[in-house]
Amino acid sequence: MSKVLTIGRLAEATGTSVETIRFYEKSGILPSPARTDGNYRSYEPAHLNRLSFIRRARELGFSLDQVKELLRLSDDRSQSCAAVDDIAKLHRTEVERKISDLLSLKTELDRIIDTCRCGTVADCRIIESLSPADAARSEGDVTA
Amino acid sequence: MSKVLTIGRLAEATGTSVETIRFYEKSGILPSPARTDGNYRSYEPAHLNRLSFIRRARELGFSLDQVKELLRLSDDRSQSCAAVDDIAKLHRTEVERKISDLLSLKTELDRIIDTCRCGTVADCRIIESLSPADAARSEGDVTA
DNA sequence: GTTAGACCCCGTAGTCACTATGGGGTTGAG
DNA sequence: CTCAACCCCATAGTGACTACGGGGTCTAAC
Numbered sequence: 221m222s223k224v225l226t227i228g229r230l231a232e233a234t235g236t237s238v239e240t241i242r243f244y245e246k247s248g249i250l251p252s253p254a255r256t257d258g259n260y261r262s263y264e265p266a267h268l269n270r271l272s273f274i275r276r277a278r279e280l281g282f283s284l285d286q287v288k289e290l291l292r293l294s295d296d297r298s299q300s301c302a303a304v305d306d307i308a309k310l311h312r313t314e315v316e317r318k319i320s321d322l323l324s325l326k327t328e329l330d331r332i333i334d335t336c337r338c339g340t341v342a343d344c345r346i347i348e349s350l351s352p353a354d355a356a357r358s359e360g361d362v363t364a
Numbered sequence: 365m366s367k368v369l370t371i372g373r374l375a376e377a378t379g380t381s382v383e384t385i386r387f388y389e390k391s392g393i394l395p396s397p398a399r400t401d402g403n404y405r406s407y408e409p410a411h412l413n414r415l416s417f418i419r420r421a422r423e424l425g426f427s428l429d430q431v432k433e434l435l436r437l438s439d440d441r442s443q444s445c446a447a448v449d450d451i452a453k454l455h456r457t458e459v460e461r462k463i464s465d466l467l468s469l470k471t472e473l474d475r476i477i478d479t480c481r482c483g484t485v486a487d488c489r490i491i492e493s494l495s496p497a498d499a500a501r502s503e504g505d506v507t508a
Numbered sequence: 509g510t511t512a513g514a515c516c517c518c519g520t521a522g523t524c525a526c527t528a529t530g531g532g533g534t535t536g537a538g
Numbered sequence: 539c540t541c542a543a544c545c546c547c548a549t550a551g552t553g554a555c556t557a558c559g560g561g562g563t564c565t566a567a568c
Binding site for chain 1: 412413416417420421424425434437438440441442443444445446448449452453455456459460462463466467469470472473474476477480482483484485486487488490491493494495496
């Protein structure tokens with residue numbers, strides 16, 4: 221019968237903070253548990269499973285809305301999992317786009333960092349790379 | 365004499381929204397411009413340069429605090445640009461970490477998506493990958 | 509002269525997924 | 539009985555904007 225958990229134990233078991241668990245409850249993604257006489261939350265194993273699912277999906281970068289939808293779909297186990305597949309693939313596409321954005325970003329950072337001789341700011345290639353190409357110095361430089 | 369810009373023209377010239385420009389002003393990163401009789405903001409070329417700098421740095425993923433610091437450093441053009449270099453390199457390190465995180469993420473997403481035969485949710489490998497390994501189904505599954 | 513539309517003003521609230529703060533109540537060990 | 543460790547709740551803060559609502563101004567046509 222000692223299967224019920226306090227919020228602190230649930231937090232520890234799932235690597236979640238207590239505040240985050242309360243936040244999930246308020247967000248409607250984790251159901252409100254029963255309360256003890258002292259008004260403490262009292263969690264069942266089902267809560268542990270659900271919270272583990274949420275944390276795992278969050279680790280994989282799914283948004284809370286996506287997690288909600290995944291949970292809703294997983295509740296009806298007879299349904300086709302095509303919708304699940306759609307969410308996962310959409311997320312993968314987003315991840316791929318982010319990777320490619322960050323890779324070009326890194327290329328550019330490499331470029332501006334490597335060309336800098338690290339003299340004075342006046343000659344700094346990094347600052348130069350950030351400054352507008354046609355900045356009319358006579359009109360005032362980047363300093364407004 | 366027609367070098368002063370309304371906020372709308374400045375927005376257009378820099379690919380920034382009007383709201384964002386006002387937000388930058390309130391954040392103290394873009395100086396408050398003079399006002400016209402009708403209380404409209406009236407921007408000089410120096411503002412255009414500074415805003416271009418900010419947008420370019422933001423495109424490269426620097427935080428607004430980092431941009432503030434870069435601007436402060438770029439104001440004293442006789443200083444060593446070592447501090448600029450530090451900010452840029454720190455940022456590059458963060459970008460590299462993000463890329464590597466996202467790459468492992470993608471590997472895992474590929475794995476769970478590819479193994480899914482897309483039958484019913486009960487057999488869905490994606491849902492399974494998200495569910496706790498030792499979930500006792502008899503205790504209630506992921507549904508709380 | 510006035511009216512329509514485009515532009516501008518300001519303050520506030522909303523986004524996402526938490527995190528932090530503050531002020532209190534409960535529980536269990538010594 | 540007291541003390542620490544735990545729990546409760548509500549509210550505000552994070553970053554970098556974006557959206558909204560309710561108003562004022564400017565310009566050009568009628």
